[in-house]
Amino acid sequence: MTSEIRPVSDADWPGVWPVIHDVIKAEETFPYDPSMPESVARDMWIERPPGLTVVAADGAEILGTAKMGTNRPGPGAHVSTASFMVARQARGRGVGTALCRYAVAWARQQGYASMQFNAVVETNTAAVSLYRREGFQVIGTVPRSFRHPAHGRVGLHVMYLEFDPPS
């Protein structure tokens, strides 16, 4: 992959929104409202500090995007989370892996102890395999909790990577 990953800028949004729109309309991988208006999507996807939103870009072309931040406040604030979306035309080229590695490195650097994904669709095998390769484990699977347009009600994995687990 010759793309770079960098913090999103206002100028990137017109390239980011079609990626998000395509993903949420498909209803295959994210439990998001598929009719989410662009302004709501922007507010949802663009993190404020201490969170971060990035793009994977090849020149002006947006290949993918990720957001990362704190999973839960207060007593849960040492656990990070992240979400990734890759443009349809850029899939299978390692963009997701690069974004995932970027997010984990960022979270480690920010001092988080771990990263949790709260709802990984079990039929999204590209994502599940990617996360497993990066060291994430399936903590559990909530059965039939995601309505997939082709597969019906499928499970959502909770996945987790502890950066320096006690031995």
Place this chain on the structure above:
Amino acid sequence: MTSEIRPVSDADWPGVWPVIHDVIKAEETFPYDPSMPESVARDMWIERPPGLTVVAADGAEILGTAKMGTNRPGPGAHVSTASFMVARQARGRGVGTALCRYAVAWARQQGYASMQFNAVVETNTAAVSLYRREGFQVIGTVPRSFRHPAHGRVGLHVMYLEFDPPS
């Protein structure tokens, strides 16, 4: 228990807020910001339709409160969730059980297929036991993901009850 459970009204809030404030300040049972201002707490706890917030009250005394609604939007919208808080002086009297049963009955009536609790502190054995008695299962436990003031980093259970699981 001689109390009644009913939808929260504006007049209840002055009795509800001390319950919430006490629970979140303790940092033992909810991954909420313990310094959450009252206005933010009110906005967070009082659900808008199709969600619902109720109180368990004995006359004018607020014994506990619960909120219930949709766990995730879009393809996850058939799964409900709920949260419960019981006033310190009212614990051990079945208020939590009554609120949990109310929420499950409400969710069934609303047409949800299941109820999920996303983050049950594993050392909160009163809650875990109550949910198990009501039929909830632990789907998985995210280790060390909640910083407990006395017990250190403890796990958060994902718990789940499917109302009419396929046989």
